[in-house]
Amino acid sequence: MLTKRRLEIFKCIVDEFIQTAEPVGSKTIMEKYNLPYSSATIRNDMMYLEDIGYLEKTHTSSGRVPSTKGYRFYVEHLMQTHIDERVEYAVANIFDRKSNIDEAIKESCEILSQMTNLASGVLGPDASNQLLEHIKLFPLDSKKAVCVFITDCGHTENRTFDFHTEVSLEDIQSCCEILNDRLRGTRIIDLVEKMQSLKPILAQSVKRHEVLFNAFLKAFIKFASDNVYFAGTNNMLYQPEFSDIEKLRSLMKMLNDSSLWRQIDSPSNELMIKTSSGSSLVWMDDVAVVTSRFRLNDAEEGKLMVVGPSRMDYDRIVGLLEYISDSIERLYRNGAKDD
Template identity: 60%
Template structure:
């Protein structure tokens, strides 16, 4: 059980380290605390906080920094969410004009989060396993390329450009498209590739260059089923002191390139997550923290916002911003259904 003085000292260290990225010493705390306390007393309290695992001592300074356990304690018990009305009004203004598609809104949300936090943001769109293929339209561009438009039962559309390694006739493209519509309509998106394997003999008997078209469609559907992960602000990590170490930065960039990893994080595979009230959670992995917030798309589907950054981040502002952004997205999806 921490005393009020220990809590005040701990909170001051978290706030100051979050702001400066520099270990906090007893002399600095004497200026930050709202009560008078000797340097020796503060050092004793810092040692006690270190003993319970909330603080760590660095090798390069006599100051202390919060530990992962300390950040979790701060987020669970001490954090005060902060988001001023000006920010809320700015976000509302961005989406006021309804000329954006829902896909564009999701991507724009991702960009806004990264800009306002100076961190990396990720948005996971609804998983395709809840959607079924409704219709395919194919538009030839040249004899070696075409654009396909996939439409789901939820009205979601996806455009994919095909580049064939050999010439394909317009008749073959039309025949292939008609067969796929006939055999695949109503199939869950994540089962389309498997279903295509079953109908490949049928394509072979009706389409001259079936193998070229088959390969192109399989590739497009695999992307369609897995690509609903948008990432923005990766370069923001270059300016974080924690990733000045090139090896750490390489590991982080590798993580940000792996879209499947974010699905695993969302499902808490191999990670400990703590709830930050409601639909918000915090996950720590090595020197990286991921704050996530879910948003409902409809009764059956939900997406997820994530902020990825160093464990030293302004949790109070990040969490408040994500909570508000989630509500904005839910309202926009609700309007889309009306």
């Protein structure tokens, strides 16, 4: 039975291990946290917590460390999220300066990694199943242009084309007319395949058709791919849990797997739990992933993530994620803040 005393002892053990990364003994808990229990009582309760799977014994010490099951219990029942004024000021400063949502979200990701000393990521809205509504191409000079893709949901993507050879305004206009005529209403994920069939049509009407075809093909591939951005991955080098080179290599491979981040907090993932405020947490071996979603409109959703060792400061990190996600949604939902 998890009595009030055992819960208090367990919380102290988790908090201490998060701070030190060292196995925790009964004497440390009694002295550092001023608990009104004897060392023997604390030791007996630690044995009980180990028996029910919330604590684990290490090979190198007589102390205990939280297990994945223990972390799950801590997050579900003992976590108390909080943020400080420093966070509020830093986040407000980003959104005051940045009107472009992509820039603001990326900078939020950087702030997250700096404040947590962990890796943070942002998974942008997935536009792959939206329909192409319009293409606009704005020449900057004879060798460079900015292309804007607009979907039926109002999502926009900007790409800069460097042609490395001169392309006439007439070619640009002709190419845009053909693509708008033939590709409007196509799912973003199908653009690359459909673009291949337009190659002979472009060849008939556009002099520099190869240059423009290749530029659009690359842009469509990028548009259809997952929009994942990570900051602070080097922070993992300083976490004792990843001092083993194989563990570090496995983590870096995970960070580069964009498909994993789309599915990480899927309701079908049995390793995932949700907090009362909507954040999701997943544990994979020694790695913990905390995610918080934000919605920009009825069709577009993104999520912020923090990735680190299971021994992370959940109270602070969950609070940080939720505050930033709420700020993004409040300021940018349905185009509330114009570019």
